Amino acid sequence: MLSWTCPAPLSDQPRIVMGHGGGGVMSAELVEQVFAPAFGGPVLSALTDSAALELGGAQLAFSTDSFVVRPMFFPGGSIGDLAVNGTVNDLAMSGARAAYLSCGFILEEGVGIDVVGRVAEALGAAARTAGVEVVTGDTKVVEAGHGDGIYINTSGIGLIPPGVDLRPQRVVPGDVVIVSGAIGVHGVAIMSVREGLEFGVEIESDCAALGGLVEAMLAVTPDLHVLRDPTRGGLAASLNEIAAASGTGIVVRERAVPVPQPVANACAVLGLDPMYVANEGKLVAFVPRQHAEEVLAAMRAHPLGAEAAVIGEVVDEHRGMVVARTGLGGTRVVDLPVGEQLPRIC
Amino acid sequence: MLSWTCPAPLSDQPRIVMGHGGGGVMSAELVEQVFAPAFGGPVLSALTDSAALELGGAQLAFSTDSFVVRPMFFPGGSIGDLAVNGTVNDLAMSGARAAYLSCGFILEEGVGIDVVGRVAEALGAAARTAGVEVVTGDTKVVEAGHGDGIYINTSGIGLIPPGVDLRPQRVVPGDVVIVSGAIGVHGVAIMSVREGLEFGVEIESDCAALGGLVEAMLAVTPDLHVLRDPTRGGLAASLNEIAAASGTGIVVRERAVPVPQPVANACAVLGLDPMYVANEGKLVAFVPRQHAEEVLAAMRAHPLGAEAAVIGEVVDEHRGMVVARTGLGGTRVVDLPVGEQLPRIC
Numbered sequence: 106m107l108s109w110t111c112p113a114p115l116s117d118q119p120r121i122v123m124g125h126g127g128g129g130v131m132s133a134e135l136v137e138q139v140f141a142p143a144f145g146g147p148v149l150s151a152l153t154d155s156a157a158l159e160l161g162g163a164q165l166a167f168s169t170d171s172f173v174v175r176p177m178f179f180p181g182g183s184i185g186d187l188a189v190n191g192t193v194n195d196l197a198m199s200g201a202r203a204a205y206l207s208c209g210f211i212l213e214e215g216v217g218i219d220v221v222g223r224v225a226e227a228l229g230a231a232a233r234t235a236g237v238e239v240v241t242g243d244t245k246v247v248e249a250g251h252g253d254g255i256y257i258n259t260s261g262i263g264l265i266p267p268g269v270d271l272r273p274q275r276v277v278p279g280d281v282v283i284v285s286g287a288i289g290v291h292g293v294a295i296m297s298v299r300e301g302l303e304f305g306v307e308i309e310s311d312c313a314a315l316g317g318l319v320e321a322m323l324a325v326t327p328d329l330h331v332l333r334d335p336t337r338g339g340l341a342a343s344l345n346e347i348a349a350a351s352g353t354g355i356v357v358r359e360r361a362v363p364v365p366q367p368v369a370n371a372c373a374v375l376g377l378d379p380m381y382v383a384n385e386g387k388l389v390a391f392v393p394r395q396h397a398e399e400v401l402a403a404m405r406a407h408p409l410g411a412e413a414a415v416i417g418e419v420v421d422e423h424r425g426m427v428v429a430r431t432g433l434g435g436t437r438v439v440d441l442p443v444g445e446q447l448p449r450i451c
Numbered sequence: 452m453l454s455w456t457c458p459a460p461l462s463d464q465p466r467i468v469m470g471h472g473g474g475g476v477m478s479a480e481l482v483e484q485v486f487a488p489a490f491g492g493p494v495l496s497a498l499t500d501s502a503a504l505e506l507g508g509a510q511l512a513f514s515t516d517s518f519v520v521r522p523m524f525f526p527g528g529s530i531g532d533l534a535v536n537g538t539v540n541d542l543a544m545s546g547a548r549a550a551y552l553s554c555g556f557i558l559e560e561g562v563g564i565d566v567v568g569r570v571a572e573a574l575g576a577a578a579r580t581a582g583v584e585v586v587t588g589d590t591k592v593v594e595a596g597h598g599d600g601i602y603i604n605t606s607g608i609g610l611i612p613p614g615v616d617l618r619p620q621r622v623v624p625g626d627v628v629i630v631s632g633a634i635g636v637h638g639v640a641i642m643s644v645r646e647g648l649e650f651g652v653e654i655e656s657d658c659a660a661l662g663g664l665v666e667a668m669l670a671v672t673p674d675l676h677v678l679r680d681p682t683r684g685g686l687a688a689s690l691n692e693i694a695a696a697s698g699t700g701i702v703v704r705e706r707a708v709p710v711p712q713p714v715a716n717a718c719a720v721l722g723l724d725p726m727y728v729a730n731e732g733k734l735v736a737f738v739p740r741q742h743a744e745e746v747l748a749a750m751r752a753h754p755l756g757a758e759a760a761v762i763g764e765v766v767d768e769h770r771g772m773v774v775a776r777t778g779l780g781g782t783r784v785v786d787l788p789v790g791e792q793l794p795r796i797c
Contacts, residue, residue: 126592161509246472
């Protein structure tokens with residue numbers, strides 16, 4: 106199926122376009138065709154999430170993310186919050202509680218130092234909330250017109266608890282698919298403020314650090330199969346990546362996917378499908394059936410999982426594909442997005 | 452002395468200027484007045500280098516650097532080489548051999564995918580040379596006019612061997628100051644190609660990974676006191692940072708500092724002092740006197756330390772200051788640079 110939606114091969118597209126940063130097919134092609142062959146190495150094959158490593162006898166997760174979101178301040182957060190939570194959440198998806206963060210700033214000449222200060226304070230506050238320490242940093246300055254105020258890279262390391270092994274390859278038919286709450290909120294919050302749209306209710310980003318929620322889930326059983334935070338490309342991209350990597354099929358009950366009414370309304374106006382809209386404080390979990398009920402209860406007992414819901418299951422049919430059962434009893438294929446639906450949302 | 456050369460306080464300079472990225476007084480002020488208070492934490496106080504951490508029983512070094520050098524390709528290297536060697540060297544200055552790297556790209560819409568590929572291949576080749584594995588990555592794309600082709604962040608982790616404790620606070624009067632080779636080469640190589648200058652000889656960047664050289668030095672004794680790679684701000688900035696942090700004085704014999712003739716010529720034309728010009732494949736070591744001769748011999752036996760030289764010593768006078776003995780028998784104070792001598796050299 107995916108080949109139908111692929112853009113022309115990279116050789117016919119000699120220049121970077123916004124879609125290469127969108128977390129969809131074009132992003133994956135750039136990694137597979139340009140970066141992976143150049144870097145090599147076995148661990149890199151899992152470039153989409155954090156890497157699980159052994160160093161000095163410790164089982165570590167290591168992850169990196171750059172943040173270029175516009176505007177830098179938005180309802181519910183800022184680039185400083187995102188820079189912490191994005192990397193903390195990547196580590197959490199390996200089962201690791203983030204311990205240490207690095208922070209690299211690329212500042213554009215002319216940006217107000219007060220703005221830098223506000224971003225740094227948001228970043229520091231988010232780090233304290235997440236229980237992670239910023240331990241090393243770097244600042245570069247580029248000439249006016251060669252940046253956009255502030256870009257931030259954070260990288261993080263954390264310990265993976267014994268017995269935890271979260272990989273798409275562990276997903277098997279029968280696994281239950283659970284989301285931790287309403288989807289589509291972050292992307293719509295960014296778009297509404299960027300485009301000056303009003304939807305009656307101000308939609309705030311769900312930006313949050315998920316380390317505590319994951320800890321609560323792993324306290325039920327270390328035997329979860331995979332966790333993902335559906336950021337760029339939304340829930341659709343995460344589910345497709347897991348279906349492809351596990352070689353299983355995924356069925357989603359469309360009506361079971363929690364979408365807040367203001368987000369649904371905004372998506373209708375903007376012509377977006379909430380399944381493809383980025384989240385920043387949500388996760389999707391693939392849980393062995395025998396643990397699903399207890400894991401769901403543990404999620405709902407956590408403030409960041411209060412609206413957790415079972416949305417589907419893993420099946421032995423249509424391997425590598427995600428299929429949604431619609432409210433009317435029909436089915437539709439949920440494709441991997443090709444390029445960029447909402448640029449620069451993280 | 453330093454207060455004489457300080458620019459106005461940050462409150463009177465409400466906007467970021469290029470000097471805030473120069474590795475001198477202005478960079479330090481930005482860290483001390485904006486980032487450190489926002490982030491807090493004890494480890495962050497050593498923001499200039501890699502952080503030494505304990506995690507899961509392992510002694511780790513963790514470091515980050517963003518790379519914005521222009522042009523992206525220059526005699527002797529590229530932004531891809533720098534992105535590996537810069538972070539590998541920061542780790543080496545903690546005594547750690549780099550084990551794993553992360554790599555975050557910020558690509559500007561419109562940059563050629565072939566250019567991205569060439570940079571990625573240079574990065575991969577440099578990683579293989581340095582013996583470090585790129586294990587996790589991220590790609591963001593920004594609109595044309597909001598970037599400059601390719602920006603790269605790398606972060607790295609490595610193990611600190613037992614007994615190694617490299618900190619400016621360990622520097623004491625009597626320590627011998629050794630550089631691993633000729634200084635000023637990288638900055639002059641970048642400037643000459645950027646400005647289209649010719650100096651008779653093409654000057655190639657000294658960009659290299661110093662992990663192996665440091666290993667050879669530590670094989671003599673783990674009891675080295677401090678190592679620094681004098682990048683932005685050059686040897687002058689590194690020596691000043693160590694003098695300030697250790698509360699000792701440093702005396703440098705100007706004639707003992709190796710400066711290749713083409714670099715000296717270029718600096719004369721450009722009005723630069725080689726002591727302030729960035730290096731990318733050199734280190735300065737503070738070594739207890741009883742080990743100095745043997746460490747120097749080990750350095751000279753390594754390809755990247757063949758021109759290693761003793762350039763000075765640590766004294767109990769003029770604490771916090773660096774003083775150069777000139778060839779004519781006089782002395783001059785070597786100040787911390789204020790802002791940016793050569794913008795975007797790394």
